[in-house]
Amino acid sequence: xxxxxxxxxxxxxxxxxxxxxxxxxxxxxxxxxxxxxxxxxxxxxxxxxxxxxxxxxxxxxxxxxxxxxxxxxxxxxxxxxxxxxxxxxxxxxxxxxxxxxxxxxxxxxxxxxxxxxxxxxxxxxxxxxxxxxxxxxxxxxxxxxxxxxxxxxxxxxxxxxxxxxxxxxxxxxxxxxxxx
Amino acid sequence: xxxxxxxxxxxxxxxxxxxxxxxxxxxxxxxxxxxxxxxxxxxxxxxxxxxxxxxxxxxxxxxxxxxxxxxxxxxxxxxxxxxxxxxxxxxxxxxxxxxxxxxxxxxxxxxxxxxxxxxxxxxxxx
Numbered sequence: 001x002x003x004x005x006x007x008x009x010x011x012x013x014x015x016x017x018x019x020x021x022x023x024x025x026x027x028x029x030x031x032x033x034x035x036x037x038x039x040x041x042x043x044x045x046x047x048x049x050x051x052x053x054x055x056x057x058x059x060x061x062x063x064x065x066x067x068x069x070x071x072x073x074x075x076x077x078x079x080x081x082x083x084x085x086x087x088x089x090x091x092x093x094x095x096x097x098x099x100x101x102x103x104x105x106x107x108x109x110x111x112x113x114x115x116x117x118x119x120x121x122x123x124x125x126x127x128x129x130x131x132x133x134x135x136x137x138x139x140x141x142x143x144x145x146x147x148x149x150x151x152x153x154x155x156x157x158x159x160x161x162x163x164x165x166x167x168x169x170x171x172x173x174x175x176x177x178x179x180x
Numbered sequence: 181x182x183x184x185x186x187x188x189x190x191x192x193x194x195x196x197x198x199x200x201x202x203x204x205x206x207x208x209x210x211x212x213x214x215x216x217x218x219x220x221x222x223x224x225x226x227x228x229x230x231x232x233x234x235x236x237x238x239x240x241x242x243x244x245x246x247x248x249x250x251x252x253x254x255x256x257x258x259x260x261x262x263x264x265x266x267x268x269x270x271x272x273x274x275x276x277x278x279x280x281x282x283x284x285x286x287x288x289x290x291x292x293x294x295x296x297x298x299x300x301x302x303x304x305x306x
Contacts (some may be wrong), residue, residue: 083257087257096306109258111258111259118285118304118306119284119285119303119304120284121248121263121264121265121267121284121285122263122264123261123262123263123264123285123306124261124262124263125259125260125261125262125306126252126259126260126261126262127259128257128258128259131257131258131259132257133257134257158264
């Protein structure tokens with residue numbers, strides 16, 4: 001192994017190659033040079049940032065949901081999500097509105113949970129925040145619950161004794177205002 | 181995830197209200213939305229005029245298509261949909277519904293799994 005020590009490119013190769021197979025290589029073995037890429041400690045974080053910037057161009061979704069933002073959406077708010085049902089065709093739009101139960105912070109895979117009562121059945125949808133299939137997320141009401149919720153995950157709203165006010169009238173108001 | 185002994189709400193007007201799964205038709209242990217299931221009718225609608233109008237009685241064995249699950253369903257863009265209960269619609273061997281109307285919400289997965297008739301009968305899909 002003396003001939004392989006000393007050269008910088010060779011040292012990188014040895015670290016990635018299993019020790020027990022080293023003797024089977026021909027000598028001198030020329031290890032491939034490392035590929036060009038971002039020079040940073042955490043490559044995954046760089047690519048996550050890249051994805052987030054490509055989907056969330058003006059930083060709107062980040063401002064709406066991230067923990068560090070002062071004017072972020074709080075759990076208990078009523079949100080309306082408009083999404084393309086046949087992405088990448090931007091034709092038919094699907095609408096779902098509901099109470100925000102929680103925001104799940106996982107970088108580019110962050111998601112938020114909306115709960116609504118559709119025809120008497122409770123429906124919960126977990127939307128990825130940075131999904132390009134989502135056209136827009138609008139806040140219909142900052143706090144749909146009478147008291148300010150003192151929790152980050154409002155799972156107690158699933159219990160039958162918390163009857164949430166219907167969301168349909170808010171959606172209708174918003175759609176009428178939009179038409180004008 | 182409906183398996184043996186799983187209880188499903190019946191949301192069509194065939195007359196049944198609760199059904200218990202006795203067999204999942206496709207290979208595997210559990211059924212999801214859009215899968216066919218063999219059920220026994222556990223409860224049917226009662227009443228003076230309703231009982232005679234029912235197409236289906238307690239104890240009957242029918243096929244059914246699962247239409248809502250409490251277990252979250254994953255959509256292609258990474259969103260998950262979950263309902264508060266498990267529900268089904270009774271069908272015959274040709275996958276046609278026994279009832280004539282569907283009374284409640286239904287998952288969109290039915291369209292992808294060739295149950296377009298059920299999806300179109302439903303008043304609302306999510």
